[in-house]
Amino acid sequence: MSEVTETDIPAGTRRAQFAEFWFYFKENRGAVIGLVVFALIALAAIAAPLISPFDPDTQFRDALLATPLTHDANGNFLMGTDAVGRDILSRLLFGARFSLFIGVMVVLLALSVGVILGLLAGWFGGWVDTVIMRVMDIILAFPSLLLALVFVAVLGPGLINAMIAIAIVYQPHFARLTRAAVLSEKNRDYVMAAQVAGAGHMRLMFRTVLPNCLAPLIVQGTLSFSNAILDVAALGFLGMGAQPPTPEWGTMLSEAREFILRAWWVVTFPGLAILVTVLAINLMGDGLRDALDPKLKRS
Amino acid sequence: MLRFILGKILWLIPTLIGITIVAFGFVRVLPGDPVLLMAGERGLSPERHAELAHQLGFDRPLWQQYLDFIWQLAHGNLGDSLVTHKPVLGEFFALFPATLELGVCAMFLAVVIGVPIGVLAAIKRGSWFDQATMGTALVGYSMPIFWWGLLLIILFSGILQWTPVSGRISLMYYFPNGTGFMIWDALMSGQSGALTSALSHLILPAVVLATIPLAVIARQTRSAMLEVLGEDYVRTARAKGMPPRRVVGVHALRNAMIPVITTIGLQVGMLMAGAILTETIFSWPGIGKWMVDSISRRDYPSVQGGLLMIALIVMFVNLIVDLLYGLINPRIRHR
Numbered sequence: 329m330s331e332v333t334e335t336d337i338p339a340g341t342r343r344a345q346f347a348e349f350w351f352y353f354k355e356n357r358g359a360v361i362g363l364v365v366f367a368l369i370a371l372a373a374i375a376a377p378l379i380s381p382f383d384p385d386t387q388f389r390d391a392l393l394a395t396p397l398t399h400d401a402n403g404n405f406l407m408g409t410d411a412v413g414r415d416i417l418s419r420l421l422f423g424a425r426f427s428l429f430i431g432v433m434v435v436l437l438a439l440s441v442g443v444i445l446g447l448l449a450g451w452f453g454g455w456v457d458t459v460i461m462r463v464m465d466i467i468l469a470f471p472s473l474l475l476a477l478v479f480v481a482v483l484g485p486g487l488i489n490a491m492i493a494i495a496i497v498y499q500p501h502f503a504r505l506t507r508a509a510v511l512s513e514k515n516r517d518y519v520m521a522a523q524v525a526g527a528g529h530m531r532l533m534f535r536t537v538l539p540n541c542l543a544p545l546i547v548q549g550t551l552s553f554s555n556a557i558l559d560v561a562a563l564g565f566l567g568m569g570a571q572p573p574t575p576e577w578g579t580m581l582s583e584a585r586e587f588i589l590r591a592w593w594v595v596t597f598p599g600l601a602i603l604v605t606v607l608a609i610n611l612m613g614d615g616l617r618d619a620l621d622p623k624l625k626r627s
Numbered sequence: 628m629l630r631f632i633l634g635k636i637l638w639l640i641p642t643l644i645g646i647t648i649v650a651f652g653f654v655r656v657l658p659g660d661p662v663l664l665m666a667g668e669r670g671l672s673p674e675r676h677a678e679l680a681h682q683l684g685f686d687r688p689l690w691q692q693y694l695d696f697i698w699q700l701a702h703g704n705l706g707d708s709l710v711t712h713k714p715v716l717g718e719f720f721a722l723f724p725a726t727l728e729l730g731v732c733a734m735f736l737a738v739v740i741g742v743p744i745g746v747l748a749a750i751k752r753g754s755w756f757d758q759a760t761m762g763t764a765l766v767g768y769s770m771p772i773f774w775w776g777l778l779l780i781i782l783f784s785g786i787l788q789w790t791p792v793s794g795r796i797s798l799m800y801y802f803p804n805g806t807g808f809m810i811w812d813a814l815m816s817g818q819s820g821a822l823t824s825a826l827s828h829l830i831l832p833a834v835v836l837a838t839i840p841l842a843v844i845a846r847q848t849r850s851a852m853l854e855v856l857g858e859d860y861v862r863t864a865r866a867k868g869m870p871p872r873r874v875v876g877v878h879a880l881r882n883a884m885i886p887v888i889t890t891i892g893l894q895v896g897m898l899m900a901g902a903i904l905t906e907t908i909f910s911w912p913g914i915g916k917w918m919v920d921s922i923s924r925r926d927y928p929s930v931q932g933g934l935l936m937i938a939l940i941v942m943f944v945n946l947i948v949d950l951l952y953g954l955i956n957p958r959i960r961h962r
Contacts, residue, residue: 466645469938473900481922565773588777589785599774606769
């Protein structure tokens, strides 16, 4: 039975599904712009060692706080240098690696834990549901940044701990969404059919029900991706995330704070990098929601 | 209605217990010696360690420690700060008005600007106004507010020199028996210039803190309005010749407000997170800055107490929103 469902899907279905998705996605001009900008940022992050003009940690002692477009014996500082003479453009390019990596990791961690908990709660119900969802409620009772801050304070500041802390505070959203989707799917005929055909709990949960709950999870995943970048930068800004001299955007801003009235560029560019990245992801998220949510499709 | 309220309150009890467990547990469960964490001292001699462990109650079974924690909590005792040696609860309530004042002003800005923008954008769907405001809202929603605050400081405090960089009021004003709400105190003191000074200190932090809630409320109001405007009863009201202003203002807006009020309630937790960043940037002497300072000073009793109090406040506000929700929407009340 299980093999039949697999082979009965006509060869073009996946492609047709994608074509339908793309049709609705490209309707949204903002979403396409977001996708392009995000792709450029991702490319820049991957190619950072190749395209960045300087090493991100090299300090040019004769070019401290050089203004943007400074051209001297060391070369061109397109975005100027910071208080210890490091090239800001190079640091931003390397910083993109940290931000994107953390965003991806936080979403993967929060998504996998949240989906499993949500599936268990929705599928089994009863006391399993009560216990899991109560714990999620407790996590949601705390403001996310505050809870992440406290976790990091105890675990010790650093990029990895910041990532774990943020994943912990994000996963209840995934658990709730999955549970709600499972509850609405689990009494449908196709689930019953699979059950009658002898599928076990694991198969029913992960292969029969889960694929039909993906749309809201993808949208929430994009939202969490951009929020994670913001929160990691916020932790870095508060001195609890990546530690200097890591070229993480939030940490760069925190180091630049004392120069805000003297050197606008050390503050402006890292923040702009965060804003543009987060905005691009959020634009894509809006497009994804429109393309994946059948309720909104008709309107 | 009474059953609805009681039911909501009873449902909170497990969460309430959970919150106390998290606040109680975080120094004990996570790696590291809780005595060292709580004492904030390094290089303790074994005698001093044992003495502290006894004094802080760490030599007793965990359940006893927890019951003791709850007992003290019920008596309004959250322990003493390691830095100031004053009761944590007293410190919390001394700083809370500052955060409340900032939060209320930010929320006021967000609602007063966000709701009309959302309504107008929905009515003029697809117009340049709709596109411009919703584009701006998405930028606001994506804004790293700690950077936004720094930019505003560069512009308004640095270049234009219109507003002060930090604090709540100019040092020349002092209110000995103040309530802690600076705007109110300045107004009541009758000193000339006091109110202007307090307002000029408040405006930038309030704008920064309002940014994300404003964006969320505008977007949410727009989509709620769009949904309601498509309903049959709105078409009926239009068909029977009711003036558009009345259709939108009475029929549509009242129903669109239900999801918007929920959103506003949910923003309170976000506001607290935003207050941590905003207060740090503007040196605003409130709960958010106090929490950050306590964390960096490793003042764990303060962190524990603050965490608990903030969660309780967020929970309480959410309860009020739930009850309000039932008040406006009878369908929920009578389920």
